Amino acid sequence: MSTSDGLAVIDKEAGWTSHDVVAKARGVFGTRKVGHAGTLDPDATGVLLLGVGRATRLLRFLTPLRKKYVGELVLGEETTTLDAAGEVTAVHDMSGVTSKQVGEAASGFVGDIMQVPPMVSAVRVEGRRLHELAREGVEVERQARPVTVHDLTVAPVDVPAGVYRLEVSCSSGTYIRSLAADIGTALGGGGHLRALRRIAIGSFAVDESRPVDAPVLLSMAEALRDYPAVTVDEVLGGRIANGQVLAAEELAMQDKGPWAVLGPAGQLLAVYEAHTPGLVKPAVVIGR
Structure with missing residues (x-):
């Protein structure tokens, strides 16, 4: 594909880092001038926005857009990464927790909340990214940051196994892993997240996304369609x-x-x- 300027809405596969997707796209578009807005964890799938050419200069306007995710909350097990990729650090008997209790606990996290970033994240503390410190076995104190959960719905998937589907609409900077773990803690035990999928960034939804090896490039004007x-x-x-x-x-x-x-x-x-x-x-x- 010849080099041009625009926005690609990519459906990221599991197992790829956001940087992996950018590296692949550089080859597809024939330019090193490719960047992304809104990092996704390697195990997560879904919408990743890529700016190509001069559109890389627009990415800072796309990062703050509202995000939507779906994923699964697994009650009873805490992990090092707060998701299924980590090692189990604690096990709780939460077999008595009901769907109603899960919904009530989740409702307490709707609105403007304070959230502590997970150790496995790109947040910097004293010049070091937290995930770099985590790989070295170092855990540091993190300050809670304000985020907004606009909407949070919970639906049972397998109640005996403690699995619930989460659908979240939230501000940029919200960690769904932390949200899942906090709901587990609020229920008197613990939990972690699995099968995270980002289904939208602003108006850019997963139904218009494409694989990174078959992208469609939107114009730079279209890239800013969420703004007046x-x-x-x-x-x-x-x-x-x-x-x-x-x-x-x-x-x-x-x-x-x-x-x-x-x-x-x-x-x-x-x-x-x-x-x-x-x-x-x-x-x-x-x-x-």
């Missing part, structure tokens, strides 16, 4: 392509942005955001 957009004429487009600071009224946008600014043919010219009162400035300029 404004179309400008050739004259204003020329000023925008030069990265000029503009009066907010020239883009006729009232909020703080960011906004995708499109040319007459629908092509992405830039991404603008609020600057000082009454003014907007370019966050990214793509040009003509």
Whole structure:
């Protein structure tokens, strides 16, 4: 596939790291200019967004989009990684836990919550990523961080075995592994996560995703479809392509942005955001 600029919605397979997918895509697209938004664990599957060419500059706007996941909570076993990839560290008899109790416990994690990142994560502590420390057998204290769980539903899969299906809509930075483990703890025992699948990032859902070796490239304008957009004429487009600071009224946008600014043919010219009162400035300029 020849090099171009755009967004690929990939369905990541289990066993691949997000970096593995990027490395494969570099060969597919014939360029090293490929990046991803929103890391997935190797055992997880589902939506991974890849920016190709100049679209790598747009990835920072995609990372904060709301995420949706499905997975399975397994009650009764805690693991080193909080998921099925880790070693079992504790076993609890939770055979008496009912589906109603699981649902009630899960409801306590809906809304704005504080969450401690797992040791096996990419969070940095004093310049080191936690997963690097974990591989060395080092565990450090982690500060809880604010995240938002917009919606969380629980459905029984195998009640005698303590297996429940989770469907989660959440803010960027939410660890579903931690959520599963915390629900287990709230029920008086423990638990871990398995079979995690990300089914959407913003409006980019798994039903439009493709394997990494057969990608479809969306335009840069389409990559920003979850943001408000404004179309400008050739004259204003020329000023925008030069990265000029503009009066907010020239883009006729009232909020703080960011906004995708499109040319007459629908092509992405830039991404603008609020600057000082009454003014907007370019966050990214793509040009003509």
